[in-house]
Amino acid sequence: MTNHRRALADFRWEGVDLRAYKDEAAAPFRSVTRQVLATAPDLKGELRYFEVAPGGWTTLERHAHVHAVTILRGAGRALVGDEVFAVRPLDLVTVPAWAWHQFRASAGEPLGFLCMVDAERDRPQLPTAEQRAALEAIPAVARFLAGS
């Protein structure tokens, strides 16, 4: 057993599997991968690396658990609650409990980020048609969700 996992090229790591972001059928997303970098029975947090390919996006969702995100690679935009902002490497993003959120990579660059969460956490909720309409009533959010 080693306590050192070397970084490989292109944001991969020794002994860390590249996984599907989610079950395709369960929630809409495009071009996202997931690597679990740190998880242990005696650790209450978990650290994952997500990478959104150029033009891709994570699921629009919300939940009780909090995300603490550190951008590592590329460029993109984030929606948190009713705020939309551009993100770049080393920026920090907090997703509070029950805030709707989504990450979108720029057309020309992937967006890679670390995400710290509680190991024990609730399942995400997807927006109802009504909740999505309420988000789209905010012009900046509507533009973000349309990918424009």
Next chain:
Amino acid sequence: MTNHRRALADFRWEGVDLRAYKDEAAAPFRSVTRQVLATAPDLKGELRYFEVAPGGWTTLERHAHVHAVTILRGAGRALVGDEVFAVRPLDLVTVPAWAWHQFRASAGEPLGFLCMVDAERDRPQLPTAEQRAALEAIPAVARFLAGS
């Protein structure tokens, strides 16, 4: 309140204080700073960024809580248990419960890393003279602790 803290130059962040690593009197270390990047009452983990200046080192210590470290900047070496290894950006280092550990920056470069821990955790222990002698009986560890 914002959910976005922009990265500033030189591994600093908007609205994040640069703190002393520890109370100087309590434990030996050299040239280390600490920034708390993510902590919240509803988050069981905490994310900190530590930076060790060229030639500096963190305290040699151990504790029940686990560290999940992601190297972000520079170069150096780590001691975990009785293993010594070189680290570089994006490498992952796990410090298991009760493993003696220390991080040392190279002479010519700082060593900066993220460290995920449980928010609730025990206090570190310093080695007794006997414990330090046992570590120094391992040649690679003795060289590491001597900074050579």
